[in-house]
Amino acid sequence: MDELRKAQAAVAQARTRLTQAVLAARAEGRTWADIGKELNMSRQAAFKRFGEPVNPATGERIVARSITSLRERTEKVFALIAASEYDDLGLFMHPQTAQELPAELIADTWRSALSEVGTLEHCVDTSLELPGGAPLADDEQIIGTVVGSTILECEAGRLQGRVAFDEQSRVVGLLIVPVDYEPLPF
Incomplete structure (x- = not known):
């Protein structure tokens, strides 16, 4: 079971690193199309997974939801x-x-x-x-x-x-x- 816990922790770390890398790429001026291409997904899929959209009416960040269920x-x-x-x-x-x-x-x-x-x-x-x-x-x-x-x-x-x-x-x-x-x- 220790190996399972270690593997799960590694997956969580990898997700965090990937998110940080995407945000860094955006900060460097990379487009969602560039990021999507690198991750083998569409620009829309990249944005939906990593983007931080803002509600134009309120200026508030639109919060992602859990999909566990x-x-x-x-x-x-x-x-x-x-x-x-x-x-x-x-x-x-x-x-x-x-x-x-x-x-x-x-x-x-x-x-x-x-x-x-x-x-x-x-x-x-x-x-x-x-x-x-x-x-x-x-x-x-x-x-x-x-x-x-x-x-x-x-x-x-x-x-x-x-x-x-x-x-x-x-x-x-x-x-x-x-x-x-x-x-x-x-």
């Missing part, structure tokens, strides 16, 4: 869909998204998917990422949209399930596609 929430969304518990699912959804993705549409899409792969058994390899695919650690602080991605293990096959969450952790997008589907819209 979004991995579990991603799996919960698909469990609710699989159980046809659309009223409970609606509690997680942004009101506009709930209008654009009514329960009937979600149910029809789910039935269509299940006709190919059978009943959902469980979710595996659930992860969090920025739109565009840059991976996130569960304990990162982030501003804006976060995507929960999971593999839906079904009785006769696998699907990829994706949930886009807004800055208040409400569902703003759902996607159910074959595991190797490309390109992903979010």
Whole structure:
């Protein structure tokens, strides 16, 4: 267990060093595009992860939020869909998204998917990422949209399930596609 603790401490140190290096690069005049390119992510993804945006109306810094619960929430969304518990699912959804993705549409899409792969058994390899695919650690602080991605293990096959969450952790997008589907819209 000592090795685990040491490795976890090293990861935390590396994140701190990376953040400090990004801030130093910004102080030297590097653009978000430069930083994103160096980190193999888009400039927007770099900004969302390391930027310090300011609310133009108030001049106050916009504070990043914790995303620790979004991995579990991603799996919960698909469990609710699989159980046809659309009223409970609606509690997680942004009101506009709930209008654009009514329960009937979600149910029809789910039935269509299940006709190919059978009943959902469980979710595996659930992860969090920025739109565009840059991976996130569960304990990162982030501003804006976060995507929960999971593999839906079904009785006769696998699907990829994706949930886009807004800055208040409400569902703003759902996607159910074959595991190797490309390109992903979010």
